[in-house]
Amino acid sequence: MVDRLVEAGLVTRVSALDDRRRVELTLTPAGRDRELAVRSVEERLYAAIDAASGGIDAGAAIELLRRLSAGEPSGVAVYNRIRANDELAATGSRSAVTS
Incomplete structure (x- = not known):
C-alpha cells in the first residue's frame, strides 16, 4: 500500500537516520490536496446523514x-x-x- 502511495506521489518515504528499521512517511502537497478532498466528501456525507436522520431516534440503528x-x-x-x-x-x- 505504501509503495502505491509513493508511486502516486501522495507520500514520501525516508528511512530514519537514527534507526534504519524505521521509515518516516510524509504527505506530499498532492497528498495533502487528496486529504482535503476526502475530508470534504466526509463532511458532506455526514451533513446528509444528519439531515436525513433529523427527528429520528437513531440509537437503535x-x-x-x-x-x-x-x-x-x-x-x-x-x-x-x-x-x-x-x-x-x-x-x-x-x-x-x-x-
Whole structure:
C-alpha cells in the first residue's frame, strides 16, 4: 500500500537516520490536496446523514450498525477513528479528526 502511495506521489518515504528499521512517511502537497478532498466528501456525507436522520431516534440503528461491523476491518477503523478523535478533543488539540 505504501509503495502505491509513493508511486502516486501522495507520500514520501525516508528511512530514519537514527534507526534504519524505521521509515518516516510524509504527505506530499498532492497528498495533502487528496486529504482535503476526502475530508470534504466526509463532511458532506455526514451533513446528509444528519439531515436525513433529523427527528429520528437513531440509537437503535447505530447499535445495529455497530453490531454488524464489530470485528470487521471497517468497524475497527471507525472505532479507532472515533477513539482518536475523542482523545484529541480531550487534550484540547486544535484539529480533531473529522468523523
